Amino acid sequence: MSENNVAYLVTSGCYSDYAVDSVFLDKEKAYLYAQLHQMRVESYDIRDNMKIIPGLKIKVIYRKETGKTKGEYFDFQILRAQLDNYTRNETEFRNYPNIQKTFSRLEIVRYIPFSVTFTEEDEKHINDKYMKVCYDIMAYCQERVSAGYSDKQINGFLESKFERGKIE
Structure with a gap:
């Protein structure tokens, strides 16, 4: 990355007394300033040219027990990303x-991808959709288990199906 795409922060202290004293685009000026004031320099890439796409990270864990103890458990996390x-x-x-x-x-x-505004109705729709996705995928996986496939083989099938657009 070229020098023009880096910002140099002159900092002092640590933890609770950490402070940014000055910011430079010129590397030499930043190091000279830091040396004169007995501080350090941190460099960060400037991301002005980066396209920011708001979205959501949806993580669902679905557990299903069969046998003597039967039951199922869902853990949904919807995070801005x-x-x-x-x-x-x-x-x-x-x-x-x-x-x-x-x-x-x-x-x-x-x-x-999702807009910055996110309502409870949107969350309910996402929960309902991915609960159904979990039911469908779990049924597919359990069918493969009963046919004698290993977890590794099943995960390979799932990855292939996802890449081909066959599962959500």
């Missing part, structure tokens, strides 16, 4: 067989 090249959708299935019960766990993470 910035969508960029590093956001990655994930789907992971794990099956934990036991003599007493079988415990299956599905975790999905989805990044979706």
Whole structure:
């Protein structure tokens, strides 16, 4: 990255007495100022050219128990996020067989573009949609488990299906 895309912060202190004393675009001036005042220089990339895309990170953990103890559990997290090249959708299935019960766990993470304003109605719609997605994926996974596939194979199937647009 060129020198023009970096800001140099001259700082002092640490933790509760940390302070930014001055900001420079010129590296030499920043280091000279810091040396004169016995401070340090931190450099940060300037992100003015970066496109900011608001979105949501949706993380759902769905647990299903079969056998003597039956039940299911959902944990939804909806967080504001910035969508960029590093956001990655994930789907992971794990099956934990036991003599007493079988415990299956599905975790999905989805990044979706969304406006800055986010209402309770939007949240309810997202919860309903991804609850159905979890039911569908879990049924698919459990069908594969009963056919003798391993967790690793099932996760490979899920990744392939997601890439082809066959699952949400």
